[in-house]
Each structure stands twice: as structure tokens, then as C-alpha cells.
Amino acid sequence: xxxxxxxxxxxxxxxxxxxxxxxxxxxxxxxxxxxxxxxxxxxxxxxxxxxxxxxxxxxxxxxxxxxxxxxxxxxxxxxxxxxxxxxxxxxxxxxxxxxxxxxxxxxxxxxxxx
Amino acid sequence: xxxxxxxxxxxxxxxxxxxxxxxxxxxxxxxxxxxxxxxxxxxxxxxxxxxxxxxxxxxxxxxxxxxxxxxxxxxxxxxxxxxxxxxxxxxxxxxxxxxxxxxxxxxxxxx
Numbered sequence: 001x002x003x004x005x006x007x008x009x010x011x012x013x014x015x016x017x018x019x020x021x022x023x024x025x026x027x028x029x030x031x032x033x034x035x036x037x038x039x040x041x042x043x044x045x046x047x048x049x050x051x052x053x054x055x056x057x058x059x060x061x062x063x064x065x066x067x068x069x070x071x072x073x074x075x076x077x078x079x080x081x082x083x084x085x086x087x088x089x090x091x092x093x094x095x096x097x098x099x100x101x102x103x104x105x106x107x108x109x110x111x112x113x114x
Numbered sequence: 115x116x117x118x119x120x121x122x123x124x125x126x127x128x129x130x131x132x133x134x135x136x137x138x139x140x141x142x143x144x145x146x147x148x149x150x151x152x153x154x155x156x157x158x159x160x161x162x163x164x165x166x167x168x169x170x171x172x173x174x175x176x177x178x179x180x181x182x183x184x185x186x187x188x189x190x191x192x193x194x195x196x197x198x199x200x201x202x203x204x205x206x207x208x209x210x211x212x213x214x215x216x217x218x219x220x221x222x223x224x225x
Contacts, residue, residue, distance in 0.1 A: 004157070031211055042118065043158070043202065043215040058212075092157055096210045103210035105157035 002027055002095050006106035013083055013113050020079045021109045023093030028073035030098035034066070037090040037108070046091075049076040083113045117141050120203055120216025129225050133190040137203035137216045140184065144205040144214075147179045149188045152200045152218065161188070161201075193223045 003026040013019050023032065032049040046066055047055040055068035070076040080087050093106040120137045127133055135149075146165055150158035164170045167181045176189040186205075190197055200220045204213040 033212075040122070040217070042116070042120075042217045043204075043213070045212055045214075048212070094213075100209040100211075102160050102163075103213060105159070107155070107157045110155075 001102075002029060002097055002104045004093055004095060004104055004106035006093055006109050008109055009107065010110040011112070013111065015084050015113055017083055018079055018081045019083065019111060020077050021091055021093075023076045023078070023106055025074045025095050027097070029095040030073075031096040032070060032076045033094040033096075033103075034068060034076070034078045035092045035094060035105075037092060039089070043092065046078070049078075080111065083111075085113045087111065088113045115140060117214050118203060118205060118216040121219055122217050124220040124222055126222045126224065127193055129193060129195060129223055131193050131223070133193050133197070133221060133223075135188040135190075135201050135203075135219050135221070137186050137205075138184055139186070139205055139214075141205070141207070141214070142181075142184075143207040146206045146209055147177070147186050148204040148206075148210075148213070149175075149177055150202040150204060150215075152202060154199075158202055190221075193221075195223050195225050197221060198223050 005024045007022045034046040035043045037043045046061045047057040049070040051070045067079045090108040092108045118139045148163040149161040152158040170177045174191045178187045200218040202218040203216040
């Protein structure tokens with residue numbers, strides 16, 4: 001299994017600012033992902049965080065808006081840039097340990113943009 | 115049209131009832147079918163998954179996949195108040211690496 005710690009757990013931010021969310025895993029993992037859960041919407045994959053290289057973004061998500069870092073096999077950050085109220089959402093980090101038997105999720109970061 | 119459709123509920127049942135949760139999907143490439151449970155203000159946790167078609171049972175939970183109809187179900191027997199949560203179906207063509215989720219069904223089990 002994998003234990004994931006996300007920080008912050010929640011935040012209220014002013015529009016136009018940026019917020020960086022951290023994801024720390026208690027063991028080395030192969031794959032790390034960032035998802036968004038908007039109110040009333042399904043969990044949606046933003047990108048795959050690649051260790052040592054640029055993240056791979058899903059359709060509708062761009063690096064300028066959601067820059068991602070992954071400096072090692074246990075840590076990743078997601079930045080939500082130039083925020084607007086539409087970015088109010090829960091952002092979740094997820095990992096897959098390489099056995100392809102489970103994806104684990106952090107508890108999420110609840111972001112409100114005012 | 116969304117790739118995965120799921121009735122958002124809420125679904126309210128009395129304790130001991132049998133609960134049926136369902137999802138439909140449109141992408142024939144999906145091979146992995148998962149059910150996650152999410153309690154309020156927590157991340158989703160995996161309940162069970164099935165590869166390709168068929169049934170899988172784990173205690174009070176049974177997952178069914180009908181690929182011909184593009185329809186999956188989760189049955190909960192003898193439901194308990196502790197089962198009250200949001201249940202998310204998820205699917206993928208590549209295992210657990212890129213999951214496509216339904217919107218989730220909120221389940222309320224009353225004592």
C-alpha cells in the first residue's frame with residue numbers, strides 16, 4: 001500500500017494568485033497523477049507527473065495553468081496559476097505503485113477562490 | 115456525452131437493504147472496472163475491481179461487468195449505516211494508470 005499526504009488540506013485564495021499543492025508518498029512509486037473534482041462533477045485527470053521530465057497533460061489542461069513538478073519518486077507538486085472562481089475544486093494526488101493492482105488517493109486539497 | 119454515466123443519487127435505504135449501484139460507459143477500450151468509496155472530506159478508497167467481464171465477490175460486496183451492454187454494477191448486501199458514502203465507478207483501458215470516473219452516487223443507509 002501507499003500512504004499519501006497532501007498539503008494544504010484546504011485554502012481560500014484571492015483570484016489572480018497561485019497556489020502550490022504538495023503530495024508526499026511514504027514509499028517510492030512508479031506513477032503519480034493529479035486529479036480535479038469539481039462540485040457535482042466527476043474526478044477528472046489533469047496530468048501524469050513524470051519523474052525528471054515534463055508532466056503529461058490531458059486534453060483541456062495546460063502546463064501554463066497547472067505546472068507540475070516531480071523531483072523524485074516520492075514527491076510531486078501541482079500549482080494552480082492565476083486562479084479564478086472556476087478553479088474552486090478539490091485537487092487530489094494519486095499514485096500507482098507499479099503492481100497495477102490499485103491506485104491510492106490522498107485526502108485532497110479543497111480550494112476556494114474568491 | 116460523458117464517457118461514464120452514473121446516477122448521482124442520493125440513494126436512501128434502510129439498514130439491511132440490498133443496494134444496487136450502476137454505471138454505463140461508451141468506450142469499448144475499457145478493460146478495468148473499479149468501484150471506489152469516498153467518505154466526506156476523504157480521498158477515494160478502492161473497494162474492488164474487475165478485469166474484463168464477469169462477477170467478483172468480496173464479503174457483502176459484489177461487482178458485475180457486462181461489456182456487451184457497457185454496464186457495470188455494484189451490489190451491497192445487508193447494508194450498514196457505515197456504508198453511507200459516495201460510491202464512484204471508474205474505468206480504464208490500462209489498469210490503474212489513467213482512470214475515468216463517474217460522478218459518484220451518494221448512498222445513505224439509515225439505522
